[in-house]
Amino acid sequence: MQWTELIVFSALFLLVTVMGFVAARWQKGDTLDHLDEWGLGGRKFGSWITWFLVGGDLYTAYTFVAVPALMFGAGATGFFALPYTVILYPIVFLPLVRMWSVSRVHGYVTPADFVKGRYGSHWLALLIAITGIVATMPYIALQLVGLEAVLRSMGLNGGGILGHLPLFIAFVILALYTYQSGLRAPALIAFVKDILIYLVILVAIVYLPAKFGGWGEIFNHAQAKFDGTPSKTDGILLTGTNQLQYATLALGSALALFLYPHSLTGILASRGRNVIKRNMVALPAYSLVLGLLALLGFVAISAGTKPIVNQATGRPDTNTIVPELFGHNFPSWFAGVAFAAIGIGALVPAAIMSIAAANLWTRNVYKEYIHKHATPAQEAKQAKIASLVVKFGAVAFIVFVDPQFSIDLQLIGGVMILQTLPAVAIALYTRWFHVYGLVAGWVAGMGYGMWLLYNIGNPAVNKAHFAGSALPLGKISIFGWHPFGASTTQIYVGIVALFVNLLVAVIVTLIAKRAKVFNGTDQTDPSDYHVDEDSPRVKPVATH
Amino acid sequence: MPSDPKTGLRWSNWNLLLLVPLLMLITPWFNIDQPRLFGLPFFYWYQFAFVPLGVLCVGLVYVKTKDKPVVTGKPDKLGVDDLDEGAK
Numbered sequence: 001m002q003w004t005e006l007i008v009f010s011a012l013f014l015l016v017t018v019m020g021f022v023a024a025r026w027q028k029g030d031t032l033d034h035l036d037e038w039g040l041g042g043r044k045f046g047s048w049i050t051w052f053l054v055g056g057d058l059y060t061a062y063t064f065v066a067v068p069a070l071m072f073g074a075g076a077t078g079f080f081a082l083p084y085t086v087i088l089y090p091i092v093f094l095p096l097v098r099m100w101s102v103s104r105v106h107g108y109v110t111p112a113d114f115v116k117g118r119y120g121s122h123w124l125a126l127l128i129a130i131t132g133i134v135a136t137m138p139y140i141a142l143q144l145v146g147l148e149a150v151l152r153s154m155g156l157n158g159g160g161i162l163g164h165l166p167l168f169i170a171f172v173i174l175a176l177y178t179y180q181s182g183l184r185a186p187a188l189i190a191f192v193k194d195i196l197i198y199l200v201i202l203v204a205i206v207y208l209p210a211k212f213g214g215w216g217e218i219f220n221h222a223q224a225k226f227d228g229t230p231s232k233t234d235g236i237l238l239t240g241t242n243q244l245q246y247a248t249l250a251l252g253s254a255l256a257l258f259l260y261p262h263s264l265t266g267i268l269a270s271r272g273r274n275v276i277k278r279n280m281v282a283l284p285a286y287s288l289v290l291g292l293l294a295l296l297g298f299v300a301i302s303a304g305t306k307p308i309v310n311q312a313t314g315r316p317d318t319n320t321i322v323p324e325l326f327g328h329n330f331p332s333w334f335a336g337v338a339f340a341a342i343g344i345g346a347l348v349p350a351a352i353m354s355i356a357a358a359n360l361w362t363r364n365v366y367k368e369y370i371h372k373h374a375t376p377a378q379e380a381k382q383a384k385i386a387s388l389v390v391k392f393g394a395v396a397f398i399v400f401v402d403p404q405f406s407i408d409l410q411l412i413g414g415v416m417i418l419q420t421l422p423a424v425a426i427a428l429y430t431r432w433f434h435v436y437g438l439v440a441g442w443v444a445g446m447g448y449g450m451w452l453l454y455n456i457g458n459p460a461v462n463k464a465h466f467a468g469s470a471l472p473l474g475k476i477s478i479f480g481w482h483p484f485g486a487s488t489t490q491i492y493v494g495i496v497a498l499f500v501n502l503l504v505a506v507i508v509t510l511i512a513k514r515a516k517v518f519n520g521t522d523q524t525d526p527s528d529y530h531v532d533e534d535s536p537r538v539k540p541v542a543t544h
Numbered sequence: 545m546p547s548d549p550k551t552g553l554r555w556s557n558w559n560l561l562l563l564v565p566l567l568m569l570i571t572p573w574f575n576i577d578q579p580r581l582f583g584l585p586f587f588y589w590y591q592f593a594f595v596p597l598g599v600l601c602v603g604l605v606y607v608k609t610k611d612k613p614v615v616t617g618k619p620d621k622l623g624v625d626d627l628d629e630g631a632k
Contacts, residue, residue: 086565282599288595
């Protein structure tokens with residue numbers, strides 16, 4: 001047991017717990033019994049709060065432990081996280097402000113609300129809502145993987161069910177203050193999280209490379225390690241076969257990120273269009289941190305860091321690489337700060353994700369199918385309870401199911417959420433696609449994507465299915481015809497599935513238009529997409 | 545920012561700058577070790593250099609398209625009635 005680390009960690013954890021409960025009274029609206037208030041923090045966050053909130057939301061604990069772990073294990077391919085988070089902002093800059101405006105005029109709380117308003121189809125909205133919930137659940141579970149990596153590094157590495165007790169306690173506390181304070185809790189805690197992360201990373205990237213002979217030495221060490229492995233795809237540079245995978249994974253991840261309901265929650269909670277635009281300029285500051293953090297995977301190679309064996313599964317857990325690196329090379333008190341940064345880094349996104357999933361459940365399932373005339377107060381109550389269910393579901397997942405399963409599901413989740421792009425993102429610009437086309441495209445893209453992922457095996461780790469998202473082009477077959485021959489060049493599955501989705505959507509749309517099938521009623525007006533905070537057309541918050 | 549209720553799409557040529565960071569996806573341009581900078585292979589520092597470049601592009605689009613209504617000289621004439629969307 002590492003007492004100094006544990007004490008520093010606990011003190012900081014206690015601080016954010018108090019903040020979480022106090023947050024209910026921070027920038028308080030008239031009532032917390034409304035989704036605008038509980039689920040979107042009153043829709044009035046300014047530039048700074050949004051920067052911390054969205055930054056805390058997108059750059060999660062799992063990212064902070066998994067990306068360096070990937071660099072440690074596979075080399076340059078793990079660095080895709082940097083291009084991913086650089087191209088992200090220019091891609092979403094224009095669509096996000098349109099989404100904000102139309103949501104503000106009509107009071108939409110979730111992306112599925114928008115789809116329902118745009119196409120007048122609650123079935124299409126249900127499809128989008130379910131995709132969002134299913135894709136978000138494993139993401140929450142993964143935050144626990146990050147948190148647990150830290151707890152186990154501090155010596156809380158028990159076996160069996162009891163070994164998960166510290167994790168369980170941390171999550172009960174999180175669940176309680178999220179229940180009480182809603183989105184304001186993670187918004188306030190994000191300040192602490194981000195400041196700690198910045199502090200730790202800046203110290204780490206100055207102190208650690210110096211300790212191990214500078215970056216040049218560190219890269220040479222890494223190259224020597226990868227040269228010694230049987231795998232041909234690792235190394236400090238990309239190889240001939242994984243360059244396309246690198247680029248398409250970065251692009252696919254960037255397209256997918258703001259389709260996740262929790263990312264949109266942060267955007268819809270902001271006060272106005274300029275707040276969002278300023279954030280698109282300022283958020284890459286986190287990308288810089290993420291890129292530097294990724295390089296710590298190579299530092300760990302030079303430092304000879306060994307992943308610790310998870311007593312619950314009996315296997316070495318590569319996600320403990322960064323906590324172990326910090327634990328062995330920093331003084332204990334600072335290692336405690338670093339662990340707290342990662343641990344609190346798990347709480348912020350977990351809270352936002354559970355709120356986003358709860359909003360989807362409440363708005364697009366509960367209100368739509370179970371209790372049509374629910375009052376705003378009943379909606380808020382339902383969402384609070386749903387957020388508890390979602391969080392305990394995630395804990396149960398980690399405790400009773402192999403964590404590896406969450407990691408697989410997260411991989412699947414990225415491919416799934418990408419299939420909502422035509423209905424959510426393209427619909428922001430045009431209603432050209434027919435609602436039948438969107439549904440057919442979703443089914444085709446989802447089915448094909450899942451089938452491809454199922455068939456990706458990795459003999460090296462003894463897995464026959466769901467072993468990764470890199471698909472050799474030669475494996476793509478159209479009824480037995482292989483358009484790319486036996487090519488071993490890899491591509492990201494999500495992009496292939498999205499292509500199939502769009503293709504089917506276009507074909508079915510053309511047929512439906514020729515057959516003159518009714519395409520639903522559009523509740524939105526072209527001018528809705530440009531309305532800003534000072535317009536009289538924005539819907540009053542928390543009144544409808 | 546004045547909101548123009550008429551047009552569906554607004555376009556400014558400055559928006560084209562948003563495409564520049566996508567050049568980062570052309571991996572053959574930078575998948576090399578030399579020259580190194582502070583010990584970092586070219587592959588890494590080249591991509592780090594795209595962070596400020598991305599900020600510059602998005603920042604320019606933000607500044608240049610701010611407060612630029614497509615149709616000028618038309619005051620916002622929306623009345624109080626537009627606020628009244630009825631109780632649901």
